[in-house]
Amino acid sequence: MKKSSIALGVAALMAGAAQAGIVQGSASTIAVNPNGIGHKLVIPYFTTQGNNATLINIVNTDRTNGKAVKVRFRGAANSDDLYDFQVLLSPGDVWTAALTQGADGRTQLTTSDNSCTRPASVNGSFLTGRLDPNSTRSLEEQTREGYVEIINMADINSTSALFTAIKHGSNGKPGNCNAAAVTALDDDNLGQASATASYTALGLSFPSTGLTADWIIINQATTAAWSGSATAFEARGGTPAAATTANIVYFPQSGSGVSTTTAGLYSSDPLFINGDVQAAYYDFPDLSTPYINSVTAAGVYRNTLASTIARSSVINEFVTSDAIAAQTDLVFSQPLRRYYAAVTYGATAGVVRVNSVGAVVSTGEVYTSNNTALINRVLCVRRPTDSQLLAFAAFDREEQTLTPSGAVISPGTPTQFNICGEVAVTSINAGDNTQPSALSATLARNNIELPFADGWIRFNTTLDPVDQVGTAPNVVTGLPIIGNAHLRAANGAVNYGFTWPHKYNN
DSSP: OOOOOHHHHHHHHOOEEETEEEEOOSOOOOEOOSSSSEEEEEEEEOOOOOEEEEEEEEEOSSSOOEEEEEEEEETTTTOOEEEEEEEEOOOOOOOEEHHHHHHHOOEEEOOOSSSEESSSSOOEEOOOOOTTTTSSOOOHHHHHHHEEEEEEEEEEETTHHHHHHHOOOTTTBSSTTTHHHHHHOOGGGGGGOOOOOHHHTEEEEESSEEEEEEEEEEEETTOOOOEEEEEEEEEEETTTTEEOOOOOOOOOSSSOOOOOHHHHHHOOOOOHHHHHSSOOOOSSSTTTTTTTOOOOOOHHHHHHHHHHTTESSSEEEEEEOGGTTOOOEEEEEETGGGEEEOOOOOOOEEEEEEEEETOOOOOSSSSOOOOOOEEEEEEEEOOOTTTOTEEEEEETTTSSSOOOOEEEEEEOGGGGGGESSSSEEESSSSSTSOOOSSOOOOEEEEEEEEEESEEEEEEEEEEGGGGGSSTTOBBBBBBBBOOOOEEEEEEEHHHHEEEEEEEEOO
């Protein structure tokens, strides 16, 4: 979207600070864009388990403005931060990277992309400082599955020195990634800036839409591959609602610590708010950082975003026929769960923090003591005794139906079926959760045994009334879930991979 200098000046005069570090744009709502383009994106799953590698492309389809983009990788078990940095995309730019398992057993990120980043090099192994040291899974293994947050923190003005520095020239390379205009973004004062002028002086302006991302998971031994696009959230305003500018949420990529009070302005992460984890400027923004002008509290904005992917049911197909060596894994990714509930890591047992705008509560949230449990130090969504949450029905291809009471869940029983982990992988007919499966997942996996080799399955993901939050139109009535079915099949020595996005609300 092209902005004139007059329009930018008017916006600067009209915009007020929601709080320190956030300057309000013109957007009043946020929604999932089914066309895959938006202000912020979520890649539901990455893996480097076994022989798997994950390839990621982030595209700036805006042909006028640059984008200052936050990229954060979170772990599959309890959504702990594994690796995060900034990418400064020029108009029409594409940033690419590969995730593989390194010699040290950790996920490593490798990119030869020319786009400017903060820090200057982002190649390296994922970090383990915030992972569970007392888990039965090694720290290295805990880095090998998760999901990705991608957030446009601010646009980069086409008339600024910053734009000149990050803009690719005829040689396909940026002007100067080490220019003073780029390194000025590392100033800790930006973490508390509340005036539009503080950002515009550095070449930053209100973030507009235009980001899209795609992912590929490829098994390097069998050459089976799965692919898809990121879920795109777009900030909108007006009637009818159309894409517009969101809040400026730029924070320096700095390790300087912030207080629990300050952290609560920018995030609803319970571990930051309760002081279990020391937050730093590089922790912001996250998916709960207020991004639209109608909501100034992180805990409320979290509900607003969750309502856009609240699901009353999740449906997908499965194929497990032995004739083609078929395997099916269902990925249930819950990218907003961390902003409601999180786990501390004590030596003997973890503690679940459930957050309501800074308070520890047990009801009135999406994830509560009513529908969660800590199992093997991993936070799980469970089926309450008097609820149909996570009840399922399976169907074969010939109109035969199986109710949950006829299925065998391993481990556990039908009434104890859990979705464990922030990114849970449920195998169909694998035997148990240690047997080979399509994705070779280990961190947050379970298995459902069915008498049908092929068919489809429906999970009820409607919340109990006591757990529903928000007010119309942003009431959260179902679990915020995204994901896919990942199928593997073989024809002799040739392997195939198929990706079927989940279907919802039926």
